[in-house]
Amino acid sequence: MRFRYSAEDNGRPVKKAAVYTQDEHRINFADVDPQAVYITDRLQANGYETYIVGGAVRDLILGKKPKDFDIASSASPAKIKKVFRNARIIGRRFRLVHVYFGPKIFEVSTFRSLKDGPTSNTFGTIEDDVQRRDFTLNALFYDPLKQLVVDYVDGMKDIRNRTIRPIIALPDIFTDDPVRMIRAVKYGALVDFKLPFALKWKIRRQSGLLADISPSRLTEEIFKIIHSPNARKIAEELDAMGLYTYLQPNAAEHFKNKPGFKDRYLKTMDSLNGEGFRNLAGEALSALVRDYLDDNINWALMTGSEEAPHAIPQLSQNAEQFKSAFILARKFVLPMNPPRIELYDALRFLFAEHGITVKKARLSERRPRSPRLAAASKPAGTNKLVTAGMPALAAAEKSAVPQQPAPEGAPNNRRRRRRRPKTPASQ
Numbered sequence: 001m002r003f004r005y006s007a008e009d010n011g012r013p014v015k016k017a018a019v020y021t022q023d024e025h026r027i028n029f030a031d032v033d034p035q036a037v038y039i040t041d042r043l044q045a046n047g048y049e050t051y052i053v054g055g056a057v058r059d060l061i062l063g064k065k066p067k068d069f070d071i072a073s074s075a076s077p078a079k080i081k082k083v084f085r086n087a088r089i090i091g092r093r094f095r096l097v098h099v100y101f102g103p104k105i106f107e108v109s110t111f112r113s114l115k116d117g118p119t120s121n122t123f124g125t126i127e128d129d130v131q132r133r134d135f136t137l138n139a140l141f142y143d144p145l146k147q148l149v150v151d152y153v154d155g156m157k158d159i160r161n162r163t164i165r166p167i168i169a170l171p172d173i174f175t176d177d178p179v180r181m182i183r184a185v186k187y188g189a190l191v192d193f194k195l196p197f198a199l200k201w202k203i204r205r206q207s208g209l210l211a212d213i214s215p216s217r218l219t220e221e222i223f224k225i226i227h228s229p230n231a232r233k234i235a236e237e238l239d240a241m242g243l244y245t246y247l248q249p250n251a252a253e254h255f256k257n258k259p260g261f262k263d264r265y266l267k268t269m270d271s272l273n274g275e276g277f278r279n280l281a282g283e284a285l286s287a288l289v290r291d292y293l294d295d296n297i298n299w300a301l302m303t304g305s306e307e308a309p310h311a312i313p314q315l316s317q318n319a320e321q322f323k324s325a326f327i328l329a330r331k332f333v334l335p336m337n338p339p340r341i342e343l344y345d346a347l348r349f350l351f352a353e354h355g356i357t358v359k360k361a362r363l364s365e366r367r368p369r370s371p372r373l374a375a376a377s378k379p380a381g382t383n384k385l386v387t388a389g390m391p392a393l394a395a396a397e398k399s400a401v402p403q404q405p406a407p408e409g410a411p412n413n414r415r416r417r418r419r420r421p422k423t424p425a426s427q
Helices: 034-045 055-061 077-083 126-132 155-160 170-176 179-191 197-212 215-226 231-240 249-257 261-271 290-296 299-303 314-332 340-353 371-377 390-400
Strands: 002-007 013-020 050-053 070-073 087-090 096-101 104-110 140-143 148-151
Touching: 034 050, 034 070, 034 077, 034 096, 034 104, 050 055, 055 140, 055 155, 077 087, 077 096, 077 104, 148 155, 170 179, 170 197, 179 197, 179 215, 179 231, 215 231, 231 261, 249 261, 249 290, 249 314, 261 290, 290 314, 314 340
Parallel strands: 070 104
Antiparallel strands: 002 013, 013 148, 050 070, 050 140, 087 096, 096 104, 140 148
């Protein structure tokens, strides 16, 4: 093992980090993404200190092949973009760079500073950046060119001891960012690590802080869970810690009040990591609503295995059922707010499982065709093709929300056209 030193103000060297060689960390270089190595190489060649960071390093040390590779560098976003033409700067508060290689996206961040506190968005050094990270197992820096792991926080020891230890002090870690509670439980379930008693106690005591987290951040965490390699165990552990009620409150309520629902729900989540999972459009998201819709939709009636009322044609009935299912699903997953097209695909996937083909939505649709034109172009006869487009769903979703009548005497907010004042004729 080597060590990295820095100098104090008086010039005395101080040990800052442990440096592990290939023989010590045992990372299989074949598991490292070649594009991640290329990005690191290019930035280092331009004089910037650059490493692979985060969960990818943790998984490599544990002998797993990571799905995503994040990179941290001393280069500013503008300088990173200058090195890579296939890059784009994103973010407002703290700017990041996405480097594109076909369908793959690599996130490259600049080292962050502690100058304005643990939530500041100013750039800094690697020593500052490591103190900004949440847990020690995610605070390792890997140089794939030299095949060295740099460890400032004894993260390697915690990985070998299979424990999750926070870097930020316990009184502050969750008040600074309550989402870290979800991540702590998720990391423990993913790699089968232990959460210390003090950390568990703090999570249970401060879980209410998640109520103030924005729907967009909760949506991001849920998407990470359903696309993770152990979705069922993560959901189960989050529910045991009392956190799933903030991610999916309706599902958590069904766990308590509806016998058998929790077992079916977790079994569906387990199928996301089974051999039958094909990662089709909407397949992962459908797991969140499948069991709820099974309890609230009469699939047998739509597929014709039960006799439908003669007054309602089968096609029209199925289209209305799809709209109703869409509204039910959207309400059930709240406060999660997935893009409408992704929820649409999830419903299409579930309907297809029951032999009902739903027309694929087109993002370019602005408004439905007039009934007269639609009737004139419709061929005779019906089939099981349900045409419930995005505009129709948006209108149905809006109509499902009760509208409050305007009080008498309320001002009319409709914009009026301003008349241009007449100019006097020139003399």
